[in-house]
Amino acid sequence: MSEKYNHRVIEPKWQSYWKDNNSFNSKIDPKKKKYYILEMFPYPSGRIHMGHVRNYTLGDVIARYKRAQGYNVMHPMGWDAFGLPAENAAIENNISPKKWTYQNIETMKDQLKKMGLSIDWSREVATCDELYYKQQQKLFLRFFRNELIYKKESLVNWDPAEGTVLANEQVIEGRGWRSGAEVEQKKLSQWFFKITKFAENLLESLETMNKWPDKVRTMQKNWIGKSVGCEIDFEIISKNKSFDKSKIRIFTTRPDTIFGATFCALSPYHPxxxxxxxxxxxxxxxxxxxxxxxxxxxxIAKNEKIGIKTDLYIKHPFLENKLLPVYIANFILMDYGSGAIYGCPAHDQRDLDFANKYDLEVIQVIKQSDGTLFDNKNALVGNGNLINSKFLNGMSIDEAKNEVIKKLEDHKQGNKKINYRLRDWGISRQRYWGCPIPIMYREDGAVIEVPEDQLPLKLPEEIDFNIPGNPLDNHPTWKYTKCPETGMSAIRETDTLDTFVDSAWYFLRFCSPTNNLEPFNSNEIKYWMPVDQYVGGVEHAILHLLYSRFFTKALDIKEVDEPFESLFTQGMVCHTTFKNTSGEWVYPEDVNSIKDKLIQISTGENVQKGLIESMSKSKKNIVDPESIINTYGADPARWFMLSDSPPEKDINWSESGINGAWKICQKIWMIVEKNKNYINSDTYYEDADWSENAFQLNRCIHQNLDEITRSIEKFQMNVAIAKVYEMVNAISKFKPLDKNDELALGNSIKILIRAIEPMIPHLAEECWSLTNNHNSLSVVPWPKVVEKFLETSSVTVVIQINGKRRGELIVDKNTQEKEVMKKIKDIKNINDALSGKNIIKSIYIPNKILNIVLK
RNA sequence: GCGGAUAUGGUGGAAUUGGUAGACACGCUGGUUUUAGGUACCAGUGAGGCAACUCAUGGGGGUUCGAGUCCCUCUAUCCGCACCA
Structure with a gap:
């Protein structure tokens, strides 16, 4: 009797083997084609969750598969280690953010290692590491000198009770999450990256990035939001003589509607x-x-449009006595365009709603070509020709746009303007646990760089989170310093960098992770970059990916322009939620099903099943990966993550799913154990005198191998898994009757073992160790599909009548239509259907289908 | 509100890209093995019908010899909208 597969022994055994043999360490090898596979690095929140398991399993399948294909694979891992949660933990548990973070890294690294990932741990980086942020500070100074960084006033969520800035997620119904105080919008002077300088470049490159999901490309395109229009300067008319502003510059994408303009609206933040x-x-x-x-x-889009009437008017540029009233309106964004618009109610729904509310004039200036008439309720946004517009009358919209711009430019009252929705990237954070900005402000007002030889500018470790506000701002010995050149007193920049900066270049750092002289080495990035395959959650579709693209371009390194050749976004891991009668969330493992009722084990209360939602701590619908790995093993956990659902879709965690994964692992082990005498051979005769059964087995194995290979290439891991099942089913049914049968069986099992290694590597390695080949699978190439086994002499042709399937016929390959026509007479129900009818025509696709159209 | 995506058995999902719809798995039903069991194996499983057949890919329409796949339209659900990472 063979032994059950014991993952508790086998999995650690192979994990140490891989570690001891540096199986997954990578270095430059000019003779080999490189493959850089990267999954988005995790935030060290404490413990890994199912989302990580899915993300890293997916990447690992690719990494192991590509290695088997002969690529020189780099598969690094690191930690996105700065961020707000560390500060929250510091306040709640009285532990330093640094200590908390490094503890979490240790825990999570252990957990990741238990998953059996083929990671090159020698390249590990943590963004909170001085080694890392020293280089980031250098990059900051490089951008600063290249004038890609500047300071301007910008709004933040301000909690007056705590004296701190809040993240959007910390503002709940307009109040601070901790203090409950009403949050204000406060203006602070903050640092910005000039990402808008690259707007056109970022937009253009999207066109060629065809290995990215269309969805992500569309999101980025909309985010950049290019629009072509014009700026117009309007003269202000004010009764108040002392009012010193003389002009308002508006931006519009519809200069053609200038004669329909009846009011002006400004952002409440407009000068x-x-x-x-x-x-x-x-x-x-x-x-x-x-x-x-x-x-x-x-x-803005959902709320009611509200305006504040002012005493000001602006002069229409083309109509001598026309004055437009100026409103301050809540639907105008200061950050978009110029923060001011003119309203043309007849042809813009928002403007029409506003005009109706404040009883403003409405002038139709475009006659709709589909004949729609204006009803004062619905703005006319269709195509048409200009009316009521003096020199524009009769023109099309496009002609009118050009004509208006020309006139404005002639009179120096305006100009054509390309506007982007993309705003510059605000990188200042009024927080402690982030990369310090290497800048100081001298008492004479000069802005001074911290000299490079004094980097890293380290975060102070003795800090007090009990004082409200930013700990760096409250830290006198850190905050107050001297100018390195003049010795004048100076104050350090106490803001730290947005953590998106940390992750905007880590893929470059992985190429030379321990280099203390420069952020990255040009030889290394020349070989490794770009990342061939990037895998991560779709929630990063815009910011992280756009910032990384910006960084790569802004660094102006000739070796690489776009960082990520191919992108895959995986779905989330979901689980049913449960609530007890008191309305509290209940952990799934605390729920027992007795007859038809769900009972909370700990309290005995009835439990209601809720929606299936993505796993989150707050809803308690989580399953701990580590306990799953301990109970079932890493291989079944990996298998489950890959099976059933396509990787880009969300999956529902289910107990039966993981159980099924465990069963198939056991089954594969039993098959290999039982047949270990047949796999102990190197012989592979393609041309042996196969029995019909053996040939069919070979055929099935190679057909499925072909499909597994193609499916992995397409990221259809669920399909690859289905094909593995087919292999397993065929092998377990097969009963060898002679030597050749045994050979076929042994070879089939070896192909099976090789094919499952990317998904369930521990089991595969253990099975492989039973063959005569004592290498680890990490150096064994992917098997070749033997075409000979795929060829057949006969094919099934489907017979349709009027497009409906009526039967099928097995014929020799490449049989002519005439022959097929003759043979179908023998099929009774087809013959019945044909009798007494005229054949109008027939469509014959050789080896596939014959469709007969009758009348 | 704007933008994007998705819809196939009881369930997750396949479908060589316009050519046998439902691969594979879960679940369920029946059976076998003295199986204590949640184990293993065999058979069945879209719906209706004894059957031949008929109906089936969210609803309606269209193109085509042929549509899950292409076009139009409607409905429902999900995601994003600038300081969570």
Whole structure:
């Protein structure tokens, strides 16, 4: 009786083997083709979750498969280790962010290792490591000198009770999550990366990035949001003589509607609005009230349009006596265009709603070519020709746009303008646990770089989170310093860098992770970059990926322009949620099903099944990967993650799923154990005198091998898994009757073992050790599909009548239509259907289908 | 609101890209092995019908000899919308 497969012994055995033999370490080898596979590095939150298991299993399949294909594979791993949760933990558990982070890294590294990933751990980096952020500070200074970084005023969520800036997620219904105080929008002077300088470049390259999902490319395209329009300067008419602003510059994508303009709307943050606040208390209060609202595109689009009437008017550029009233409006974004628009109610729904609300004039200037008439409720946004527009009358929209721009440019009142929705990337964070910005402000007002030989500018370790505000700002010995050149006193920049900066270049760092002289080495990146395959969650579709693209371009390194050749975004791992009668979330393992009822084990309360949602701590619908790995093993966990659902879709965790994965692993082991005498041979005769059974087995194995190979290439791991099942089923059914049968069986099993290694490597290695080949599978090449086994002499042709399947016929390959026609007379129901009818025509696809059209 | 995606048995999902719809797995039903069991193996399993057949890929329409696949339209669900990472 053969032994059961014991993952508790086998998995650690191979993990140490791989480690001891440096099986997955990588170095430059000019003779070999490289393959750089990268999964998005994790935030060290404490423990790995199922999302990590899925992400890294997926990448590992590719890594192991490509290695078997003969590539020189680099598969590194690191830690996105700066960030807010470490500070929260510091406050809640009184532990330093550094200690907390490094502890988490240790725990999670152990957990990842238990998954059996083929990672080159010698390349590990952590962004909170001085070695790493020293180089990042150098990059900052490089960007600073290249004028890709500048400072400007920008709004933040300000919690007045705590004296801190809040992240959006920390603002709950307009209040600070911890203090409950009403959050204000406060202006702070902050650092920005000039990503907009690269807007066109980032947009253009998208066109050629055809190994990225269309979805992500579309999202980025919309994010960059290129629009062509014009800027127009309007003269301000004010009764208040002391009002010192004379012009408002508006941006519009519809200059053709200039004669339909009936009002002007400004953002509450517009300089003119600021100036008005100083002239009038009432207006000042109203604007402040408007500013307290959250302004993102979603709320702006959904909320009611509100305007504050001002005393100001602007002069129409082409109509001598036409004055447009100026409003401050809550639907105008300061960051987009110029923060000011003119409203043309007849041809823009938002403007129409606004005009109707404030009883403003509406002038139709485009006659719709589909004949739609204006009803004062629905703006006319279709195509048409200009009316009521003086010199534009009769023109098409495009002609009118060009004509208006030309006139404005002639009169120096405006100009054509390409505008991007993309805004510059604000990188200042008023937080402790991030990369310090190597800048100081001297007492005479000069902005001074920290000299490179003094880098890294380290984070101070003795800090106090009990004082409200940013710990760096509260840290006197760190904050106050001297200018290195003049010796004048200076204050350090106390903001730290957005953690998206850390992750915007880590893929370059992996190429030379321990280099203390430079961020990356040009020989190394020349060989390894770009990343051939990047795998991660779709939630990073825009920011992280766009920032990484920007960084790579902005660094202006000739070796690489775009960082990620191919991108794959995997789906989330979901689980049913449970709530007890008190309305509290309940852990799945705390739920027992008794008859038809769900009972909470710990309290005995009834439990309601909720929606299936992505696993999250707050909803308690989590399953701990480590306990799964301990109970079932890493291989079944990996198998489950790959089977059933396509990787880009969300999956539902299920107990029966993991159990099924465990069963197939056991089954494969039993098959190999039982037949170990047959796999102990190197012989492979393609031309042996196979029995019919053996030939069919060979055929099935190679057909499925072909499909497994193609499926992995296409990331269809679920399909690859299905084909492995077919191999297993065919092998377990096969009963060898002679030597050749045994040979066929042995070879089939060896192909099976080789093919499952990317998915379930421990089991595969253990099985392989039973063959006469004592190499680890990590150096064994992928098997070749033997075409001979795929060829057949006969094929099945489907017979259709009027497009409906009526039967099938087995014929020799490449049989002519005439022959098939003759033979179908023998099939009774087809013959019946044909009798008494006229054949109008027939369509014959050789070896596939014959369709007969009858009348 | 804007933008994007998805829809196939009881369930997760296949479908060589316009050519046998439902591969593979889960679940379920029946059986076998003295199996304590949640084990293993065999058979069955889209719906209706004894059957030949008929109906079936969210709804409706279209193109085609032929549509899950292409076009139009409707419906439902999910995702993103700038300080979570």
């Amino acid at each position: 003119v609005a600021e100036a008005l606040m100083e002239t009038d208390d009432k207006i000042s209060d109203d604007i402040k009230e408007m500013r307290s609202q959250k302004v993102n595109e979603e709320t």
